[in-house]
Amino acid sequence: xxxxxxxxxxxxxxxxxxxxxxxxxxxxxxxxxxxxxxxxxxxxxxxxxxxxxxxxxxxxxxxxxxxxxxxxxxxxxxxxxxxxxxxxxxxxxxxxxxxxxxxxxxxxxxxxxxxxxxxxxxxxxxxxxxxxxxxxxxxxxxxxxxxxxxxxxxxxxxxxxxxxxxxxxxxxxxxxxxxxxxxxxxxxxxxxxxxxxxxxxxxxxxxxxxxxxxxxxxxxxxxxxxxxxxxxxxxxxxxxxxxxxxxxxxxxxxxxxxxxxxxxxxxxxxxxxxxxxxxxxxxxxxxxxxxxxxxxxxxxxxxxxxxxxxxxxxxxxxxxxxxxxxxxxxxxxxxxxxxxxxxxxxxxxxxxxxxxxxxxxxxxxxxxxxx
Amino acid sequence: xxxxxxxxxxxxxxxxxxxxxxxxxxxxxxxxxxxxxxxxxxxxxxxxxxxxxxxxxxxxxxxxxxxxxxxxxxxxxxxxxxxxxxxxxxxxxxxxxxxxxxxxxxxxxxxxxxxxxxxxxxxxxxxxxxxxxxxxxxxxxxxxxxxxxxxxxxxxxxxxxxxxxxxxxxxxxxxxxxxxxxxxxxxxxxxxxxxxxxxxxxxxxxxxxxxxxxxxxxxxxxxxxxxxxxxxxxxxxxxxxxxxxxxxxxxxxxxxxxxxxxxxxxxxxxxxxxxxxxxxxxxxxxxxxxxxx
Numbered sequence: 001x002x003x004x005x006x007x008x009x010x011x012x013x014x015x016x017x018x019x020x021x022x023x024x025x026x027x028x029x030x031x032x033x034x035x036x037x038x039x040x041x042x043x044x045x046x047x048x049x050x051x052x053x054x055x056x057x058x059x060x061x062x063x064x065x066x067x068x069x070x071x072x073x074x075x076x077x078x079x080x081x082x083x084x085x086x087x088x089x090x091x092x093x094x095x096x097x098x099x100x101x102x103x104x105x106x107x108x109x110x111x112x113x114x115x116x117x118x119x120x121x122x123x124x125x126x127x128x129x130x131x132x133x134x135x136x137x138x139x140x141x142x143x144x145x146x147x148x149x150x151x152x153x154x155x156x157x158x159x160x161x162x163x164x165x166x167x168x169x170x171x172x173x174x175x176x177x178x179x180x181x182x183x184x185x186x187x188x189x190x191x192x193x194x195x196x197x198x199x200x201x202x203x204x205x206x207x208x209x210x211x212x213x214x215x216x217x218x219x220x221x222x223x224x225x226x227x228x229x230x231x232x233x234x235x236x237x238x239x240x241x242x243x244x245x246x247x248x249x250x251x252x253x254x255x256x257x258x259x260x261x262x263x264x265x266x267x268x269x270x271x272x273x274x275x276x277x278x279x280x281x282x283x284x285x286x287x288x289x290x291x292x293x294x295x296x297x298x299x300x301x302x303x304x305x306x307x308x309x310x311x312x313x314x315x316x317x318x319x320x321x322x323x324x325x326x327x328x329x330x331x332x333x334x335x336x337x338x339x340x341x342x343x344x345x346x347x348x349x350x351x352x353x354x355x356x357x358x359x360x361x362x363x364x365x366x367x368x369x370x371x
Numbered sequence: 372x373x374x375x376x377x378x379x380x381x382x383x384x385x386x387x388x389x390x391x392x393x394x395x396x397x398x399x400x401x402x403x404x405x406x407x408x409x410x411x412x413x414x415x416x417x418x419x420x421x422x423x424x425x426x427x428x429x430x431x432x433x434x435x436x437x438x439x440x441x442x443x444x445x446x447x448x449x450x451x452x453x454x455x456x457x458x459x460x461x462x463x464x465x466x467x468x469x470x471x472x473x474x475x476x477x478x479x480x481x482x483x484x485x486x487x488x489x490x491x492x493x494x495x496x497x498x499x500x501x502x503x504x505x506x507x508x509x510x511x512x513x514x515x516x517x518x519x520x521x522x523x524x525x526x527x528x529x530x531x532x533x534x535x536x537x538x539x540x541x542x543x544x545x546x547x548x549x550x551x552x553x554x555x556x557x558x559x560x561x562x563x564x565x566x567x568x569x570x571x572x573x574x575x576x577x578x579x580x581x582x583x584x585x586x587x588x589x590x591x592x593x594x595x596x597x598x599x600x601x602x603x604x605x606x607x608x609x610x611x612x613x614x615x616x617x618x619x620x621x622x623x624x625x626x627x628x629x630x631x632x633x634x635x636x637x638x639x640x641x642x643x644x645x646x647x648x649x650x651x652x653x654x655x656x657x658x659x660x661x662x663x664x
Contacts, residue, residue, distance in 0.1 A: 080467075080471075128642075131643035131644070133642055139408075140593045143593065144597075147589060283471060317483050324476035324477075324479070327472030332458060
């Protein structure tokens with residue numbers, strides 16, 4: 001995490017991450033982002049272990065949300081089944097890490113999990129995009145895949161559903177999943193509770209910057225062109241089928257990474273990650289935060305899950321009612337989402353001259369797509 | 372022995388065919404006629420089921436309780452259409468996202484208001500001889516086939532059907548010809564909702580009624596709509612027949628769950644080969660024959 005990416009000669013460094021496809025391209029934005037990351041990094045110090053534990057889960061969700069914002073907002077592929085990759089990676093990590101104990105297991109588990117979720121997305125994407133499946137049908141198919149995984153994992157309660165020492169456990173879930181770690185045998189780095197929070201935060205920041213660079217690259221332009229008008233883009237000589245396939249696969253990889261971080265934080269995963277409610281959440285974050293804004297989606301994921309968590313610990317049952325109503329409201333009132341709308345307001349406000357530094361970075365300035 | 376196996380397979384097929392048809396038909400009418408995928412389809416079914424069980428528990432005879440389920444769901448659908456859905460015509464992805472939001476709210480509201488279970492209804496009509504299964508499943512199959520026939524007649528042969536199809540095809544022109552298009556949208560949505568309500572009512576005696584009741588229909592419904600393609604009724608029949616056969620055959624050999632998996636795999640392969648669905652293939656064939664004639 002390069003927290004000190006404020007002003008000056010760092011402009012050179014900023015260049016790859018800026019372009020017409022992201023919203024926040026000013027010095028103020030980057031300063032704001034640095035402050036936001038610093039604040040998030042200070043969380044465990046200020047609020048203690050418990051905040052790190054809960055915060056890491058939210059950040060893992062943020063990765064899941066980003067994977068959807070990336071494929072939907074930038075390439076127009078609406079997947080309702082991002083949780084499928086998230087959950088499959090979680091289970092894959094569990095299976096490998098439980099069987100191969102020590103740090104070798106955790107390392108192999110991480111690699112295997114991301115490989116499995118990426119391959120899964122690639123196979124599904126191959127079938128859909130090379131089969132000529134169009135927009136709505138992609139959406140429905142991805143949802144169906146998640147729901148079938150839900151049913152499948154739900155009926156694995158019996159003892160015959162074990163891979164080595166790892167019991168899939170049906171609706172009771174798979175417990176005893178080891179922590180994250182990197183190393184061979186007992187030599188290496190085991191990631192503890194607070195460490196896990198920082199690893200997750202670092203992953204979110206790195207993924208965010210990586211995706212920013214990607215969407216502002218030549219490939220990113222082709223993605224956005226595919227979203228805007230697929231036929232025309234194809235006429236220009238771009239292989240739109242491959243673009244969609246590649247984007248979908250990358251999305252699967254990111255969702256899978258989120259799944260690993262989620263599972264290793266809880267040391268547990270159960271089929272509810274594939275359920276219809278869980279599947280809705282990434283769509284809610286991306287719709288509310290603004291699907292063409294990666295940071296907006298991250299912000300929405302953190303904020304909505306925070307509210308959800310607060311409601312849950314206060315014993316309220318109204319969290320889902322709130323989330324669902326919020327989704328309906330946002331789509332009806334500001335279909336592009338909160339972040340792009342806010343960005344427009346800010347841009348209008350500071351139109352004539354140079355910007356003032358943003359005070360609440362998470363809420364003022366967002367990167368994202370050209371709408 | 373072989374004869375009995377065949378009978379079992381036949382019964383399994385009838386059961387699954389009826390389930391796929393009934394799960395799909397409400398969704399298919401709304402999608403095919405209005406181009407809206409209603410992600411809250413399962414919760415429309417849920418409304419039908421709850422209305423039925425509670426009417427039944429309040430002492431209404433079962434057919435009347437089911438009728439209440441249908442009517443209440445239709446009214447519910449119209450209210451929702453007027454309040455929310457009508458703002459989303461022509462915004463396909465947005466309409467899916469919004470209806471999903473509605474679905475989340477409804478599942479949770481039902482859980483808050485009615486708790487995690489509802490009073491059950493016994494399966495009427497008793498057991499079949501020879502084959503192990505209730506007579507009721509045969510009744511469901513007859514209703515499913517009757518429903519498809521009725522819908523075909525309604526949309527193809529009646530004045531209402533012509534108006535509705537004209538509205539969906541070209542709203543401007545339809546309006547200039549004096550059709551009240553708003554009313555057409557609302558009534559088509561009402562028909563779709565009523566059908567979903569009927570499904571909920573019909574399966575209320577068969578499946579345990581919980582807030583997630585509707586989710587149990589979603590996989591079959593979505594798969595059948597996708598495989599069926601744009602032409603609603605013919606698509607539903609063919610897709611249900613195809614998926615029902617695969618599902619029943621595998622269920623017979625390897626159990627219910629593998630049947631579902633096989634159905635999904637069959638659906639994915641079918642979509643890989645026929646991205647426009649079965650009716651897309653039919654339309655292509657018809658076009659080709661038209662050209663060669």
